[in-house]
Each structure stands twice: as C-alpha cells, then as structure tokens.
Amino acid sequence: xxxxxxxxSMRDLAVSFQASFGKIRAVRGVNMDVYPGETVAIVxxxxxxxxxxxxxxxxxxxxxxxxxSGTIKFRFKENGKEQVVDLLKLSKKEMQHRxxxxxxxxxxxxxxxxxxxxxxxxxxxxxxxxxxxxxxxADADKRAEELLEMVGIESxxxxxxxYPHQLSGGxxxxxxxxxxxxCNPDLLICDEPTTALDVTIQARILQLIxxxxxxxxxxxxxxxxxxxxxxxxxxYVNVMYAGKVVETGKAEDIFFDPRHPYTWGLLSSMPDLTxxxxxxxxxxxxxxxxxxxxxxxxxxxxxxxxxxxIDFEEEPPMFEINEHHQAATWLLHPDAPKVEMPQTLKKxxxxxxxxxxxxxxxxxxxxxxx
Ligand SMILES: Nc1ncnc2c1ncn2[C@@H]1O[C@H](COP(=O)(O)OP(=O)(O)OP(=O)(O)O)[C@@H](O)[C@H]1O
Numbered sequence: 567x568x569x570x571x572x573x574x575s576m577r578d579l580a581v582s583f584q585a586s587f588g589k590i591r592a593v594r595g596v597n598m599d600v601y602p603g604e605t606v607a608i609v610x611x612x613x614x615x616x617x618x619x620x621x622x623x624x625x626x627x628x629x630x631x632x633x634x635s636g637t638i639k640f641r642f643k644e645n646g647k648e649q650v651v652d653l654l655k656l657s658k659k660e661m662q663h664r665x666x667x668x669x670x671x672x673x674x675x676x677x678x679x680x681x682x683x684x685x686x687x688x689x690x691x692x693x694x695x696x697x698x699x700x701x702x703x704a705d706a707d708k709r710a711e712e713l714l715e716m717v718g719i720e721s722x723x724x725x726x727x728x729y730p731h732q733l734s735g736g737x738x739x740x741x742x743x744x745x746x747x748x749c750n751p752d753l754l755i756c757d758e759p760t761t762a763l764d765v766t767i768q769a770r771i772l773q774l775i776x777x778x779x780x781x782x783x784x785x786x787x788x789x790x791x792x793x794x795x796x797x798x799x800x801x802y803v804n805v806m807y808a809g810k811v812v813e814t815g816k817a818e819d820i821f822f823d824p825r826h827p828y829t830w831g832l833l834s835s836m837p838d839l840t841x842x843x844x845x846x847x848x849x850x851x852x853x854x855x856x857x858x859x860x861x862x863x864x865x866x867x868x869x870x871x872x873x874x875x876i877d878f879e880e881e882p883p884m885f886e887i888n889e890h891h892q893a894a895t896w897l898l899h900p901d902a903p904k905v906e907m908p909q910t911l912k913k914x915x916x917x918x919x920x921x922x923x924x925x926x927x928x929x930x931x932x933x934x935x936x
Pocket of ligand 1: 583584585590592610611612613614615616617618619628629630631791857
C-alpha cells in the first residue's frame with residue numbers, strides 16, 4: 567500500500583508577540599499533521615493559540631509576531647511535480663503567488679472581513695481564478711456561477727452582480743466558501759466559520775462545509791470552541807491549552823476515551839454535546855494562564871483537580887495511548903496513581919455513544935443543506 571503523506575506537517579511551532587510589557591508566548595511548540603481528504607479540528611478555550619497557529623500557516627500573523635521556532639511543511643503538486651516547501655521559509659511574494667488562495671484557502675468567522683464591500687460578488691469570485699488559474703473572464707464567470715450553485719445560492723447569474731451588503735450573513739459566508747474553493751485548494755482552513763451566524767444558519771453552513779469536503783476530498787483544518795461541532799465534522803482533534811496541543815487523537819479517541827483532565831473539563835462543560843438541555847453543566851475553574859509570564863510545569867496544573875506535585879514542577883511530555891492518540895499529562899506516567907475521569911462525564915460519554923449509534927442507524931442528517 568502507498569504510504570500516506572500529510573498535506574501539512576507542523577513541527578515545534580512557537581510564536582510570540584512583542585508587547586510593551588514584554589513577550590507573550592502565544593504558541594509554545596505545536597505539532598500537527600493534516601492528511602489529504604481529512605478534517606482536523608482544533609479546539610480549546612479562547613486565547614489557547616488556535617488562530618495564531620493557523621494564521622502562521624497562511625503567513626498572516628500580526629506585525630508584532632515573532633516566529634521563535636518550527637517548520638510547516640506543505641506538500642502540493644506544481645507543474646505536475648510534487649513539491650514540499652517549508653511555508654515559514656517562503657517570501658511574502660512566494661506565499662502570495664504559489665500558496666495563498668490557490669493551494670491553501672481560509673474562511674474566517676466574519677464573512678465581511680474577507681469580502682470587499684465595494685466590489686461585486688462576481689468580481690470577487692473571479693479575481694483569484696484569473697490570477698492563479700489564468701482563466702479568461704468568460705471562463706471565470708462560468709465557473710463562478712457553478713461555484714455559487716454548488717454552495718447553494720439561487721439565481722447565481724443575478725447574485726454575481728450584487729454587492730456583499732445586498733446578501734444575508736449566511737449567504738455572504740456561502741460566497742466566502744465559494745471564493746475559498748474557487749482555485750481548487752488542497753487545504754481549507756476554517757476559523758470559527760459559523761460563530762457569527764445565527765443558530766439555524768450555523769447548522770446549514772456546517773453541513774455545507776461537510777458536504778463539500780466529502781465531495782471534493784480536500785483537507786480541512788477547522789477551528790472551533792464548540793465540541794458539539796467537532797463531533798459532527800472531525801476525523802482528528804487537537805485540543806489546545808495555553809499555546810500547546812495537550813491531547814491529540816482521532817475524534818473517537820477524544821470523545822470516547824479522553825485522557826487529559828483539560829479535555830475532561832471541556833467535554834464536561836459543552837452544552838450541546840448530548841443535546842440534553844436540562845443537564846447542569848460543569849465550568850472549568852479559574853482562567854488560562856497569562857502567557858506573558860513564564861509557565862512552570864503543566865500550564866493547566868492550577869486549574870486541575872487531579873494535579874500531581876510534579877505538575878507544578880515539570881512540563882509533561884506527550885504520552886502515547888495508541889498510535890494515533892497522545893496526551894500531555896503526568897497522569898499517564900506508569901508511576902502515576904490511577905485516576906479515572908469524573909463519573910458525570912462517564913455518563914455523558916455513554917449517552918453520546920448511544921446517540922452516535924442511533925444517528926448512524928438512522929443515517930439522520932442534522933440540519934439540511936438548504
Ligand atoms: N497581535 C497580538 N499581540 C499580542 N498578543 C496577541 C496578538 N494576537 C494574539 N495575541 C495573543 O495570543 C494568544 C492566542 O490568541 P489566539 O487568537 O490564537 O487564541 P484562540 O485560541 O484562537 O482564541 P479565540 O477562540 O478567542 O479566537 C492570546 O493570548 C492573544 O491575546
């Protein structure tokens with residue numbers, strides 16, 4: 567069997583920001599692999615470094631960002647030949663010409679940040695195709711119409727003449743997705759793509775991304791702090807805390823066999839995990855650490871009811887649970903005391919399993935595409 571190679575492979579990425587009071591260590595050594603045709607979710611509380619990690623992939627970090635270390639290898643075909651480049655070594659011009667919008671595209675939370683209010687939808691859709699794919703205006707127009715149709719926009723010919731403000735929020739995000747897909751990227755990065763939309767529209771946009779991902783077979787990195795969303799879309803999950811990935815695994819590892827107490831906390835505090843509205847939810851005590859200070863030991867220790875003495879002294883390495891599941895917690899050290907996840911979480915996971923089974927049996931879609 568042919569060896570599977572990741573489309574994107576991030577190693578030891580560390581990014582900090584220069585602030586007037588010192589350095590903020592926003593991303594502190596992140597590894598991540600994304601394979602063709604698979605969806606990798608990044609989850610974690612606000613400020614855990616999700617956005618900074620993916621913005622670094624695109625080379626769009628803030629001017630005060632400093633890349634302290636790391637490599638981001640990206641594999642793609644160029645002129646029929648396979649290429650592997652370290653995105654961190656490419657110039658701005660090369661990123662613009664060879665990668666951005668062409669081979670890696672991004673969908674942000676607020677569609678208005680990606681759309682130009684002064685340009686028609688048609689022009690915004692065709693620009694990238696003309697620049698990257700060298701299509702004639704007529705061919706680009708034709709493909710733009712097809713793309714709008716694919717993302718579920720009716721009367722595409724008419725819509726092409728509209729300006730962004732003439733569309734609803736949900737429609738605007740569909741247009742952004744169409745633009746992102748217009749040059750057939752190998753990797754699509756979605757940073758909270760549904761958060762700014764109202765709940766019913768959120769489900770539809772999510773279903774759209776899911777359908778397109780399946781249909782086109784592209785790799786997707788999906789950032790969210792909603793684990794309910796992750797359960798529906800992800801093949802792999804990276805749980806981030808204070809600038810690090812603290813647990814990584816297949817979706818079933820993270821949802822059915824979580825090992826890091828932070829993941830336990832996240833799963834216990836997610837309201838839409840099981841859909842039981844009456845359930846009383848857990849809140850992870852305290853706040854994430856201030857990354858302007860040096861972190862000693864495990865950054866989660868002070869909030870962790872299961873912390874061991876060593877957690878306050880030494881940072882835990884990644885312990886392997888199986889070949890695709892790892893977690894950075896001293897609880898997995900062979901000498902650590904046996905600690906189990908909280909009973910209430912165990913019950914939630916059992917309920918989630920039952921729901922998954924029911925969902926699989928009925929093949930029920932949650933939300934529809936239209
Ligand atoms: N330009 C900047 N200057 C200083 N600090 C920054 C800058 N950009 C981000 N940060 C800090 O970096 C850390 C990580 O931010 P990031 O946006 O990646 O978090 P996140 O996990 O994506 O959170 P959210 O879910 O709220 O988007 C935060 O502490 C944030 O305040």
